[in-house]
Amino acid sequence: MxxxxxxxxxxxxxxxxxxxxxxxxxxxxxxxxxxxxxxxxxxxxxxxxxxxxxxxxxxxxxxxxxxxxxxxxxxxxxxxxxxxxxxxxxxxxxxxxxxxxxxxxxxxxxxxxxxxxxxxxxxxxxxxxxxxxxxxxxxxxxxxxxxxxxxxxxxxxxxxxxxxxxxxxxxxxxxxxxxxxxxxxxxxxxxxxxxxxxxxxxxxxxxxxxxxxxxxxxxxxxxxxxxxxxxxxxxxxxxxxxxxxxxxxxxxxxxxxxxxxxxxxxxxxxxxxxxxxxxxxxxxxxxxxxxxxxxxxxxxxxxxxxxxxxxxxxxxxxxxxxxxxxxxxxxxxxxxxxxxxxxxxxxxxxxxxxxxxxxxxxxxxxxxxxxxxxxxxxxxxxxxLPPDVARMGAFANDRPSDRCPESRTASEAARPALCSLGAADRPQEWLVWGDSHAWAAQEAIDLWLKNTGQAGRFAFMHSCPPLWGVHIPRGGTACHALNDAMMATAVQDPRVRKVFLVSTWHQGAGWLATSPDRHLNLQDSLALFQRQFDATVRELQAHGKEVYVWEPLPGARAHVPRRAATALMRGEPARLDFSFTEYREQTDFFFQALERNRPYIAGSFSPSQVLCRAGACASVVDGDPVYFDSGHLARSGSTRWAQALAAQMSGPPVLQSRLMR
Known part of the structure; x- marks a missing residue:
């Protein structure tokens, strides 16, 4: 050379x-x-x-x-x-x-x-x-x-x-x-x-x-x-x-x-x-x-x-x-x-x-x-942009307001600022506890509580599932601190009668840890999820609380407004939807935990019952994206989701076998 x-x-x-x-x-x-x-x-x-x-x-x-x-x-x-x-x-x-x-x-x-x-x-x-x-x-x-x-x-x-x-x-x-x-x-x-x-x-x-x-x-x-x-x-x-x-x-x-x-x-x-x-x-x-x-x-x-x-x-x-x-x-x-x-x-x-x-x-x-x-x-x-493309693309900003602050640091998480939801004149018997998917769904939950004459309080942290005793790798101690604080509020506050755990739950598949400095392999993360899901639900139930669980959203293969708008621009199908089989395969670990804990759970809310028909889980409904990205609910669909919450949460838990159609 x-x-x-x-x-x-x-x-x-x-x-x-x-x-x-x-x-x-x-x-x-x-x-x-x-x-x-x-x-x-x-x-x-x-x-x-x-x-x-x-x-x-x-x-x-x-x-x-x-x-x-x-x-x-x-x-x-x-x-x-x-x-x-x-x-x-x-x-x-x-x-x-x-x-x-x-x-x-x-x-x-x-x-x-x-x-x-x-x-x-x-x-x-x-x-x-x-x-x-x-x-x-x-x-x-x-x-x-x-x-x-x-x-x-x-x-x-x-x-x-x-x-x-x-x-x-x-x-x-x-x-x-x-x-x-x-x-x-x-x-x-x-x-x-x-x-x-x-x-x-x-x-x-x-x-x-x-x-x-x-x-x-x-x-x-x-x-x-x-x-x-x-x-x-x-x-x-x-x-x-x-x-x-x-x-x-x-x-x-x-x-x-x-x-x-x-x-x-x-x-x-x-x-x-x-x-x-x-x-x-x-x-x-x-x-x-x-x-x-x-x-x-x-x-x-x-x-x-x-x-x-x-x-x-x-x-x-x-x-x-x-x-x-x-x-x-x-x-x-x-x-x-x-x-x-x-x-x-x-x-x-x-x-x-x-x-x-x-x-x-x-x-x-x-x-x-x-x-x-x-x-x-x-x-x-x-x-x-063409009007139909611009309309679809605008859904990328279809997010909830920031009226409910996130607990970002460990010190904030240890004393979370609970945000009020529901009817202002009703006792706040609900404690809504979750991650970014809870944040995205907050207006639907707020509207559901108002429509049914109920009220509650809410706290969340992005990427932090509502599981007692878990850490997020490289996430510091904030997630662990928030979950400790929410568990303490749930079991010690006599006003709290019902706890709603809202999450994507996908963190269980490789994104949970026993300390912030440790990254578990997939098998160990799934095992930790199973243990702590059991521990969280059963601890709440043991203190006389009614436990409700928001099941995972099906999500989409890509950013829905972007992909759908681009598909309109090109005159081609967006190809965004997961099949129901794919959804169940991705979330099987969660449903195992859910079914095992049915005796301790008062009810669950199934987004798949709303979205999954004829073997596919829709990411666009009536021309409107379900999500403002690839998996977080768009704000404009809050009324639809509030109605679905009212329909499902007022009756007996929906068994997943009924959804496989």
């Missing part, structure tokens, strides 16, 4: 082709991970950590060299970052918005506009931290999720040069110690908060800065004096990165201490790269590795939206062959962007003067923000 070696320089420092090769490793880890090309390839996210170390190293090397030569300029530094990052990003965002205008329903287009604004101002990491949650954005439908790492780097680029220049001016000999201290503080925050605030630790710059500072500290590290030392560093670097890739999964509590493997691995490879004859340096400096490394920024920008759009367009047909084809398309598009956008802006062929660059960037920013603001203000520009 040919090894690239030439004297090109970046920002005044000697060009190192091995670092472009390391960029290749990083971007391929991320891209292969996101396209799910290999079974078990769930750890490619560590590629971002490799990128952070590279960025910290290069930025510090550039600043130190220019400060030493007394020609460093903050304006010049930021202008170079702008020239390097902004043009390609503008092109990708424009293409994404164009696709959205043509293919997205209102709620999705509005969400995309918000993401574009957050990305343009390099606060996407903060936006996703605030919005990626159980009932906010979901990873598979976030069109610019990958830009969180660009925002972390850009925030670092804004603050770090100011600090480093001051340190180099007033305490140059202590600079490594000062940066080491800052890195240790950031790392300590990361360790302290990863268990209780994992999203914040993952997305925010203060808990990620240590990775960039680790790269920065490498600029003070001595070059390996012996060839063998460089060889060993290369071996160590490969072992550390490979260990992270092989050993980590989507359940790994990351970053935390686990981020040390990829960051130390990248650091070792950068140190080894100072020796041109080291085997790792020669491998990373080969022509293919360098070529892909130069494309890494454009490839990183385009791969995620192409993957998400293809997944939404093809649905269940997004097979391995299509994923490989889309990955190839990503390479083609990145080559075009690198050749016609990145290169001419970076070498100054386009807008060579800083003031022209700034004016062009400002004009583009204003135009982009104006367009996105219009999309947001009009709630997704429904007028661009």
């Amino acid at each position: 040919q090894v690239v070696s030439h004297p090109a320089r970046e920002g005044g420092i000697s060009y190192r082709p091995d670092i472009d090769g390391l960029r290749t490793i990083a971007v391929l880890l991320v891209v292969v991970f996101h396209f799910h090309l290999f079974a078990g390839g769930d750890s490619g996210f560590v590629g971002v950590d490799v990128f952070f170390v590279i960025s910290g190293y290069l930025i510090t090397a550039i600043i130190r060299q220019q400060v030493g030569a007394q020609r460093f300029s903050l304006v010049g530094f930021w202008a170079k970052r702008l020239r390097r990052l902004a043009p390609a990003l503008f092109v990708v965002l424009a293409a994404v918005l164009a696709y959205g205008a043509l293919r997205m329903v209102q709620a999705d287009f509005e969400q995309l506009a918000e993401e574009v604004i957050a990305t343009q101002f390099y606060v996407a990491n903060i936006y996703f931290w605030r919005n990626v949650n159980y009932f906010g954005l979901q990873a598979g439908s976030i069109y610019l999720l990958h830009t969180w790492s660009l925002s972390v780097e850009e925030q670092f680029y804004i603050l770090y040069p100011l600090m480093l220049v001051l340190v180099l001016k007033f305490a140059p000999r202590r600079a490594p110690l000062i940066l080491l201290g800052a890195a240790l503080v950031s790392f300590a925050l990361n360790l302290a908060l990863v268990g209780t605030k994992p999203e914040a630790v993952f997305y925010l710059m203060p808990t990620r800065a240590w990775e960039l500072l680790m790269g920065a500290l490498l600029t003070w590290a001595p070059r390996p004096r012996h060839h063998m030392l460089a060889q060993l560093l290369g071996v160590a670097g490969v072992i550390l990165v490979v260990s992270a890739v092989v050993g980590y999964t989507a359940d790994t509590r990351f970053p935390g201490a686990f981020a040390l493997l990829p960051t130390l691995g990248a650091s070792s490879l950068i140190l080894a790269g100072a020796e041109a004859e080291a085997w790792s340096t020669r491998l990373l400096s080969t022509s293919p590795m360098v070529a892909i490394g130069r494309l890494s920024y454009s490839l990183y920008l385009v791969h995620w939206p192409i993957n998400v759009f293809a997944s939404q367009e093809l649905g269940d047909g997004y097979t391995l062959g299509w994923r490989v084809a889309m990955m190839a398309l990503c390479f083609l598009v990145s080559v075009l962007i690198y050749r016609w956008v990145e290169t001419p802006f970076r070498d100054g062929s386009l807008m060579p003067r800083i003031r022209h660059l700034v004016k062009g960037y400002g004009a583009g920013l204003v135009a982009s923000v104006a367009l996105c603001a219009t999309v947001i203000a009009t709630h997704g520009m429904p007028q661009r």
